[in-house]
Structure formats: C-alpha cells, structure tokens
Amino acid sequence: MNLINKKVTHKRFGMGSIVKHTESSIEINFASENKLFVFPDVFGKHLKLHDQSTAIILEGIIQKKENERKVEELQKEEERQLQRRKQELRLEHEKLMKHYKLHPESQMVYWCDTVEKNSSFSEGRVFSGVVKSGNDKGKPNKPIRLHQNSAVLLTEKNSSVPGEERRILGVYMVNEDFIGKLCEDGYIPAHSKYKLQLTEQESYALPSWDNYVNEKSSKKTSWNTGKYRYFNNSWMAQILLDIVSLKSDPKERALAQQFLKHFCKMNKIIVQELPNATKLKIDF
Structure with missing residues (x-):
C-alpha cells in the first residue's frame, strides 16, 4: 500500500502530507516541520487519512495488527499463568520436602509382569x-506414601504359586525429588x-519376602489384586542388608552398602540394630 503524498489531519499538528513510511514508522510533513510516528x-x-479507499485498506491493516497484538498478549498471559503455577508447585514441593513426616510404612513392594520385569530396570x-x-x-x-525416603522392591510371581514364593528382582530408591x-x-x-x-x-x-512381615502385626501378608503394596521401613532395611550379604562383586557390594546407608x-x-547386622563387616 502506497501512502506517499497522501493527505492526513493530526489532532495536534493539523494537516500534513505523508513523505515516508515503513512497516513500523511513518513520517509526515506538516506546515512547520516533519514528524515521525x-x-x-x-x-x-x-x-x-483523507483518502477513503486507502483509509479502508489501512483500517484492515490496523485491525490485523490489533488481532495479532491480542493473540500475543493472550500468549504472554498464559505464559505468566504457567510460570505462576510452576512457582506454586515448586513452593508446594519444597514445603512437602521440608516438613514431610515419615510414614512407618512408606516402602513399596511392586508386582512386575513379564514386560515390566525387564523394562523396570x-x-x-x-x-x-x-x-x-x-x-x-x-x-x-x-x-x-512414597517420598524421598521410599524404596521400591521389584518382585515377580507366577500366578500359580502362593504369595510367599514371590521372587525379588531388585530394588531402587525413588527419584531424589519424587513426592507421591x-x-x-x-x-x-x-x-x-x-x-x-x-x-x-x-x-x-x-530369603522369601514374606518372612519380613512386621512382627507386631498378626496379619499374614497376602496379595490378590493390584500392582503394589506398602510395607514397613525396617523391613526394607533388612532386605537391603540381605542384598549386601549376597553381593560378591566388590563394586556391586560397595553400591549396595551405600544404598543401605543412604x-x-x-x-x-x-x-547396627537390624537383625544379623553385626555379622556383616559394613563400615558405617
């Protein structure tokens, strides 16, 4: 759109003529001087703008710019809201991390199916x-119940055998900043x-995982449905201690000891208060 020499009227400077314009600026010659807008x-x-046909075209350009501005502002507001939400989640996360009260049964025993047996690792x-x-x-x-103090015990069991024959595949602590x-x-x-x-x-x-049932509980551990069960923190510590005793490779044994200590x-x-802890030469 060519605006050069088009006549205009400004509320303050009066009548003038357009002498130059770009996508972002326009220069107008008034009686006394040129002004840039x-x-x-x-x-x-x-x-x-005096020319009505050109004014209609210009109005379309202005409306397009306004629509683009509104879209941009909406995107900025959505981004601000997202950042506020992220900040709220960070503060909530930090609060939960700082003030979390340990649950006595915040460990998980997980039942892996055939695919999960490999994919979990x-x-x-x-x-x-x-x-x-x-x-x-x-x-x-x-x-x-899971928090940064929790570990997940990975197990598998053939559906045709009783729960006490569940086999332990491995174990991991949950991610450092995980909150269930x-x-x-x-x-x-x-x-x-x-x-x-x-x-x-x-x-x-x-040793069978079923042997680690809390002595204070008279209930027999059972597992009929679901992917997981929660269990006692001390029970998991005892299992980790047994894993340390099984590891013969120096590097794996060292990692198992660090895991147990952590x-x-x-x-x-x-x-030292765990059963059989004194039988193992573990530097704590």
Missing part, C-alpha cells in the same frame, strides 16, 4: 496402575544412583 498505531485516535521406572472404581476410575493411582502426593501420571521414577538388580542366582538365594539415614534407622 509509529505505524500504524498513530492512525485512529490521533491521525486521520531399562526405563528406570514402574507404573502404579489405574483406579478401578469411584470418581477417579481410569486415572493413574497416586502412590501417596504430587504424582499425576502414576510413574514412579528411580533414583539416579541407588538402584540394584539381582542376578537369578541372587534372587533365588534371597536408606537408613533417610528413614532414621540404626543399621
């Missing part, structure tokens, strides 16, 4: 399953360092 913002409230996570009934039916389960209450997708990620996989020989040599620190457990 922002294009097309100056039109409408401050500047009127290769992908470094497991899925908590979905809600079976109620208003949240079909949504991922929230592992609400805030988990929306149902995935429980593994810690960057503390994760142990058992060989088949070690798995069969490890776990006990996070759960305020004294290693």
Whole structure:
C-alpha cells in the first residue's frame, strides 16, 4: 500500500502530507516541520487519512495488527499463568520436602509382569496402575506414601504359586525429588544412583519376602489384586542388608552398602540394630 503524498489531519499538528513510511514508522510533513510516528498505531485516535479507499485498506491493516497484538498478549498471559503455577508447585514441593513426616510404612513392594520385569530396570521406572472404581476410575493411582525416603522392591510371581514364593528382582530408591502426593501420571521414577538388580542366582538365594512381615502385626501378608503394596521401613532395611550379604562383586557390594546407608539415614534407622547386622563387616 502506497501512502506517499497522501493527505492526513493530526489532532495536534493539523494537516500534513505523508513523505515516508515503513512497516513500523511513518513520517509526515506538516506546515512547520516533519514528524515521525509509529505505524500504524498513530492512525485512529490521533491521525486521520483523507483518502477513503486507502483509509479502508489501512483500517484492515490496523485491525490485523490489533488481532495479532491480542493473540500475543493472550500468549504472554498464559505464559505468566504457567510460570505462576510452576512457582506454586515448586513452593508446594519444597514445603512437602521440608516438613514431610515419615510414614512407618512408606516402602513399596511392586508386582512386575513379564514386560515390566525387564523394562523396570531399562526405563528406570514402574507404573502404579489405574483406579478401578469411584470418581477417579481410569486415572493413574497416586502412590501417596512414597517420598524421598521410599524404596521400591521389584518382585515377580507366577500366578500359580502362593504369595510367599514371590521372587525379588531388585530394588531402587525413588527419584531424589519424587513426592507421591504430587504424582499425576502414576510413574514412579528411580533414583539416579541407588538402584540394584539381582542376578537369578541372587534372587533365588534371597530369603522369601514374606518372612519380613512386621512382627507386631498378626496379619499374614497376602496379595490378590493390584500392582503394589506398602510395607514397613525396617523391613526394607533388612532386605537391603540381605542384598549386601549376597553381593560378591566388590563394586556391586560397595553400591549396595551405600544404598543401605543412604536408606537408613533417610528413614532414621540404626543399621547396627537390624537383625544379623553385626555379622556383616559394613563400615558405617
């Protein structure tokens, strides 16, 4: 659109003629001097174009710019809201991390199917399953007891054998900043360092997981449905201690000891008070 020499009237400077314009600016010659304005913002409230046909075209340009401005402002507002929400989540996360009260049964034993038996280690996570009934039916389960002090015990069991014959495949601490209450997708990620996989020989040599039932509870551990169960913190510490005793490779044994030390620190457990702890030469 050519605006050169087009006549205009400015509310303050009076009549003038356009001598130059670009996509973002326009220069107008008035009686006494030239003035530079922002294009097309100056039109409408401050500047009127005399040529009606050109004015109609210009109005379309102005409307397009206004629509683009509104879209841009909407995007900026959505981004501001997103940043505010992220900040709220960060503060909520920090608060939960700082003031979390340890649950005495904040460990998880997880039932791996055939696919999960391998993927849980290769992908470094497991899925908590979905809600079976109620208003949240079909949504991922929230592992609400899990926190940075929690470990996930990975097990498998043939459906034809009783629960006490469940075999332990490995174990991992949850990711450093994981909070079950805030988990929306149902995935429980593994810690960057503390994760142990058992060989088949070690798995069969490890005492049955059912032997670790809390002595204060008279209920027999059972497992009929669902992907996981929560269990006692001290029970998990004892299992980790047994894993240390099984590891013969120096590097794996060292990692298992570091895992146990970290776990006990996070759960305020004294290693030396665990059954059979004194039989192992562990530097704590």
